[in-house]
Every structure is written in structure tokens, then in C-alpha cells.
Amino acid sequence: MSTTGSYSARDRERWVAEDPAHKRADRDDFARDRARLIHSASLRRLSAKTQVVQPGSDEFARTRLTHSLEVAQIGREFGAALGCDADVVDTACLAHDLGHPPFGHNGEAALDAVAGAIGGFEGNAQTLRVLTRLEPKRWHQDGRPAGLNLTRASLDATTKYPWQRGEAPVPTPKFGVYAGDLPVFDWFRDGVAPGRRCIEADVMDWSDDVAYSVHDIEDAIASGSIDPGLLHTRAEVAVAFDVAKVTYAPDLTEDDFAAALDRLLATGVIPLQHNGTRQDLAALKDMTSRLVGRFVLWVEQATRARHGDGPLTRYNAHLVIPDEVRAEASVLKAVAAHFVMFADERIAVMERQREVVVDLVAGFLTDPGRLDRDLRADFESAPGDGARLRVAVDQVAALTDARALNLHRDWAS
Incomplete structure (x- = not known):
């Protein structure tokens, strides 16, 4: 694994050696990774998977696909500014949510409970499984699937949590690989210290945080789920500080979040009201653009102050995220979570979604003839x-929201 700041020939190696006839001399390996991902069925299916609210329930709200495209747009420019290969970061950003099941994190929790006896379920570990096994593109000589057969660098950049369950360097339920997928994980992580993440994965992760912290608030305001005036009232926002601490930044305090809210309001970009007029929508988009720029530039400057002006790639640097900007992003995420995702009217819907997921796994186990042919x-x-x-879990994880609901309805009738 390259540790010098440049991308080595080894970073461009693939899990399966390819016939030169399949290669194009005018395409770089990393650009080819990106092209494979863009043409994958797994990426297309994200268009019908929940980001915050179910696809089709609101014409404005984002899906997993539009979210992934926006993360890639942020990450590509951010990574390039740091000297990363733009295609490596772009691929990682586009791929980061491929393993997420229907119904967002709610579906993820249901699958984790169902799969407890076989190592659980985690969307990031499932992403690696999709990229290296489930998405059809290449095969090993012995007939084993090799997924999209991406390069070492692209797979490493996509791995947000480079450890198995229970082996994280800090306490977290998150993990990035199932025991059954360790061979390919060990291959692209060869020579890297356990738990250490490359800077391209750092860039992908922060781009994801920036995108959904800002965009979820934009969606919530545009849909009428949140009155922007609420954000200007400390007492109203303070009820979400517990969510910020428990879910997003356990090392920060309520005072940190309060100061973060003050700084966000001091920017002057958060509107006081939103009535859906063209001017209001423009003001909302301006808020989004300015906050994304603020969060990215702040981290870019802190990282450059630590590591200098040269190209920052692979394992020669790590992203520096000041507590202040992390607190600001956490407050925005917590507000969206508290007032939209965890709202009282969503509780019954979420319970029903978990029932659908559990029932579908049981149904596929009972009648495997209903599985997709490859599975x-x-x-x-x-x-x-x-x-x-695990195969039944793979099948349910691949379903879109609509297909999951339709299958469940058809089986129940």
C-alpha cells in the first residue's frame, strides 16, 4: 500500500487480474472504477430507497441516490483541493450507501436484529459485500464472484469503518466488514495498521456528514416539517441537543452545541421564515450552498495547517475536523432527526417498516424460490x-422501498 503520498501501481491492482482486451488504454484505472459504479444496478436502486422520508412522499426530498450524487460532488472538489485523486474520492462517495437496505437506518436496525446470530447487519459492511461479491461484473477462475472488481485504492477509500464488529479503535456499533468477506478486506488492507483510515475515506465521510447535515435541514424546511424560525429559538433547538450528543458527537457538551447554534445564526444565512415562494426557495438554496462551503473550507484549512500544501493522499495525512465545525454539523443533524425522523407521527410508520423487513427475511427463507435468480x-x-x-438478508437489503412493500403485500394477500 502506498504510504508516500502518490498512487502506486499496487493501488491500481484488482482482486481479479483482467484480460487486457477488456481494458481501454485511454482510461485510467480509477476512472474505470467510477464508470463501473455509475453503471451498476446497485447504484440505480438507491433512487427508490429512503434518505429521510420515503421516495415519492415528497417531490422535493432527497433519495439515497440524489444524496449520493451530492456527496460525490462535494467530495470530488474537496478531495481534489487536498491533492487526492478525484476519481477515487468520487467512487467512494457514490458507493458509500450501496449497502443500505429499504427504509434507511430503520431497515438497517431491523436487519441487524434478524442477523444477530451470524454477525449482524451493517450498511457499510454490506456496501463492501455489494462491491466485492454481489454486484455482477467479474469472476474468479474458480467461479467465485468478484463484484465490480475495483482497485485496492477505491475499495479502501469506500471503507468508512475498516474493522470487524467489536474491533473498532473507539466504542461504536459501526463496522465495515463481515467475517465472510475478510479475504478481500485483508487483500486491499494489506500493510495498513488495523483501524487506520486513508484520507480519501476521511474525505468521503466528511462529505457525507456535510451533505446530510445541511440537506436534511433544507428538505425539512422546504417540506414544511420544520419552521426555520424554530432554529432561531434556543429553547426550541435545545431539545435536540441530547440527540446531538448521544448520536453524533458524544464527546461534546450542551455548551458546545449552544455555541455552535449561535455561530450558525450569526452567519445570517438561516432564514426566519419559509412560505414556499420562489424567493424563499432561493434563500433556502443560498443557505445550503453557504453552509456546505463553510463546513468544507473550515476542514480544508485545518487539514492544510496540519499537513502543509503538498498532495495529501492515501496514508500520508488524515483529515483534521475542528470540534467547532463538528458541533455545528451535529446540531443540524440532530434538529432534523428530532423533528422529522423521530417525530411522533413517524413512530408507527417505522414500526411497520421493521415488521415488513423481518417478515420478508422469514419469507425468503421459507420459500427461496422467490429469491432473485443470482441469489x-x-x-x-x-x-x-x-x-x-445471510443470502436472505442480502436479498432484502437489495430491495427498494416500493418493492419491499409490494412483496410484503402480495405475500400477505
């Missing part, structure tokens, strides 16, 4: 009950 073959060759359960 049916995996089920038939599975060596035991645990491996068969």
Missing part, C-alpha cells in the same frame, strides 16, 4: 443455515 444460486450452494440466512 437463489447462492442460497442453493450455501453450506449451512447461517449462510442461507
Whole structure:
């Protein structure tokens, strides 16, 4: 693995050696990774998967696909400014949510409970499984699938949590690889200290945080779920500080979040009202643009102050995220979570979604003939009950929100 700041020939190696006839001499390996991802079915399916609210419930709100495109736009420019290969960062950003199941994190929690006996479920670990096994593109000589067969650098950049469950360097339920996918993980992580993340993964992760902290607030205001005047009232926002601490920044305090809110309001970009007029929508977009720029530039400057002006790539640097900007992003995420995702009217909907996920896994285990044909073959060759359960989980994780609901309705009728 390159540790000098340049991308080595080894970073461009693939899990499966390719026939030169499949290559194009005028395309770089990293650009080819990006092209493979863009043409994948897994990326297309994100257009019908929940980001915050279900696709189709609001014409303005983002889906997992539009979110991923926006993360990639932020990450590509941010990474390039730091000297990263733009295609590596772009690929990581586009891929980062491929493993997310229907119904967002709610569906993820349901699958994790169902799969507890086989190592659980985690959207990031599922992303690696999609990229290296489930998405059809290349095969090993012995017939094993190799997924999209991306380069080492692209797979490493996509791995937000480079450890197995329970092996994180800090306490977190998050992890990035299942035990069954360790061979390819060990291959692209060869020579890297356990738990250490490359800077391209740092850029992807922060671009994701920036995108959904700002865009979720934009969606909530535009849809009428949040009155922007609420953000100008300390007492109203303070009820979300517990969410900020528990879910997003456990090392920060209520005073940190209060000061972050003050700084956000002092920018003057958060509107006092929103009535859906063209002028109000323009003001909302201006807020989004300015906050994204603020969060990215702040981190870019802090990282450059630590590591200097040269190209920052792979393992020669890490992203520096000041507590102040992390607190600001956490406040925005917490407000959207508290007033939209965890709102009382959403509780019954979320319970029903979890029931759908659990029922579908059970249904596919009982009647594997309903599995998609590629996964049916995996089920038939599975060596035991645990491996068969993993296939059923793979199937449900791949479903869009609409297909999950339609299948459940058809089976129940």
C-alpha cells in the first residue's frame, strides 16, 4: 500500500487480474472504477430507497441516490483541493450507501436484529459485500464472484469503518466488514495498521456528514416539517441537543452545541421564515450552498495547517475536523432527526417498516424460490443455515422501498 503520498501501481491492482482486451488504454484505472459504479444496478436502486422520508412522499426530498450524487460532488472538489485523486474520492462517495437496505437506518436496525446470530447487519459492511461479491461484473477462475472488481485504492477509500464488529479503535456499533468477506478486506488492507483510515475515506465521510447535515435541514424546511424560525429559538433547538450528543458527537457538551447554534445564526444565512415562494426557495438554496462551503473550507484549512500544501493522499495525512465545525454539523443533524425522523407521527410508520423487513427475511427463507435468480444460486450452494440466512438478508437489503412493500403485500394477500 502506498504510504508516500502518490498512487502506486499496487493501488491500481484488482482482486481479479483482467484480460487486457477488456481494458481501454485511454482510461485510467480509477476512472474505470467510477464508470463501473455509475453503471451498476446497485447504484440505480438507491433512487427508490429512503434518505429521510420515503421516495415519492415528497417531490422535493432527497433519495439515497440524489444524496449520493451530492456527496460525490462535494467530495470530488474537496478531495481534489487536498491533492487526492478525484476519481477515487468520487467512487467512494457514490458507493458509500450501496449497502443500505429499504427504509434507511430503520431497515438497517431491523436487519441487524434478524442477523444477530451470524454477525449482524451493517450498511457499510454490506456496501463492501455489494462491491466485492454481489454486484455482477467479474469472476474468479474458480467461479467465485468478484463484484465490480475495483482497485485496492477505491475499495479502501469506500471503507468508512475498516474493522470487524467489536474491533473498532473507539466504542461504536459501526463496522465495515463481515467475517465472510475478510479475504478481500485483508487483500486491499494489506500493510495498513488495523483501524487506520486513508484520507480519501476521511474525505468521503466528511462529505457525507456535510451533505446530510445541511440537506436534511433544507428538505425539512422546504417540506414544511420544520419552521426555520424554530432554529432561531434556543429553547426550541435545545431539545435536540441530547440527540446531538448521544448520536453524533458524544464527546461534546450542551455548551458546545449552544455555541455552535449561535455561530450558525450569526452567519445570517438561516432564514426566519419559509412560505414556499420562489424567493424563499432561493434563500433556502443560498443557505445550503453557504453552509456546505463553510463546513468544507473550515476542514480544508485545518487539514492544510496540519499537513502543509503538498498532495495529501492515501496514508500520508488524515483529515483534521475542528470540534467547532463538528458541533455545528451535529446540531443540524440532530434538529432534523428530532423533528422529522423521530417525530411522533413517524413512530408507527417505522414500526411497520421493521415488521415488513423481518417478515420478508422469514419469507425468503421459507420459500427461496422467490429469491432473485443470482441469489437463489447462492442460497442453493450455501453450506449451512447461517449462510442461507445471510443470502436472505442480502436479498432484502437489495430491495427498494416500493418493492419491499409490494412483496410484503402480495405475500400477505
